Amino acid sequence: MSQISKNIALIKQRIIQATDEAKRDSEQIHLLAVSKTKPVEAIEEAYRCGIINFGENYLQEALQKQIKLKDISLTWHFIGPIQSNKTKEIAKNFTWVHTVDRLKIAERLSRQRPTHLPELQICIQVNISAEPTKSGCLPSEVLALANAINALPNLKLRGLMAIPEPTENITLQRKAFAELFRLKQTINAQLSFSLDTLSMGMSHDLESAIIEGATWIRIGSAIFGERSYKV
Numbered sequence: 053m054s055q056i057s058k059n060i061a062l063i064k065q066r067i068i069q070a071t072d073e074a075k076r077d078s079e080q081i082h083l084l085a086v087s088k089t090k091p092v093e094a095i096e097e098a099y100r101c102g103i104i105n106f107g108e109n110y111l112q113e114a115l116q117k118q119i120k121l122k123d124i125s126l127t128w129h130f131i132g133p134i135q136s137n138k139t140k141e142i143a144k145n146f147t148w149v150h151t152v153d154r155l156k157i158a159e160r161l162s163r164q165r166p167t168h169l170p171e172l173q174i175c176i177q178v179n180i181s182a183e184p185t186k187s188g189c190l191p192s193e194v195l196a197l198a199n200a201i202n203a204l205p206n207l208k209l210r211g212l213m214a215i216p217e218p219t220e221n222i223t224l225q226r227k228a229f230a231e232l233f234r235l236k237q238t239i240n241a242q243l244s245f246s247l248d249t250l251s252m253g254m255s256h257d258l259e260s261a262i263i264e265g266a267t268w269i270r271i272g273s274a275i276f277g278e279r280s281y282k283v
């Protein structure tokens with residue numbers, strides 16, 4: 053067995069354990085393999101283990117990989133910060149975008165989404181701990197942004213995403229994820245449509261995220277190994 057296949061088996065065990073503890077159905081947890089900085093060979097190996105959803109943070113890196121991997125049917129998720137000049141290629145080449153945090157970006161993605169493709173699946177990134185330096189909109193801004201995105205064609209607003217401050221403290225991990233869950237419930241009570249997605253949880257905190265209601269967990273290093281540079 054390759055290291056990647058062992059790692060994936062281990063992640064699946066961790067998902068099962070956490071869903072058991074949370075009395076949730078493990079079918080509700082979707083695994084996004086975060087392949088940033090990793091070579092296409094690693095993605096091919098994960099694909100052979102049954103992984104089809106891959107997350108990338110850097111557009112140029114992602115596009116190069118997509119070209120090399122065009123013969124296998126993968127689903128690509130954009131999970132990095134988005135500048136306006138990147139929206140066109142993101143709209144053309146991804147199925148999901150987890151990191152929309154302002155209306156201008158959503159409007160561009162909507163306008164630039166090729167109409168022969170299905171609606172682009174969108175999560176609003178929330179700065180859940182309201183850290184001044186972090187990306188994501190403030191919790192108080194989410195409702196207005198959700199309504200505005202919902203009114204745009206070619207996009208399908210699915211839910212919320214957050215990257216809380218990394219901590220080993222389980223109580224603090226769960227507190228941040230619980231806040232995102234509560235925010236989704238509050239928003240859903242005020243919308244005419246319903247958000248069904250919470251993109252939260254990474255290699256070190258996936259259990260806490262699952263217990264608090266994650267539907268997508270984004271796992272990089274626990275599948276592909278540590279990255280050689282920090283991003």
Ligand SMILES: *Cc1c(COP(=O)(O)O)cnc(C)c1O
Nearest residue numbers: 086131254255270271272273274
């Ligand atoms: C890098 C990254 C991940 C994966 O992080 P790991 O700790 O390696 O699992 C998940 N989400 C986002 C947005 C990332 O940038």
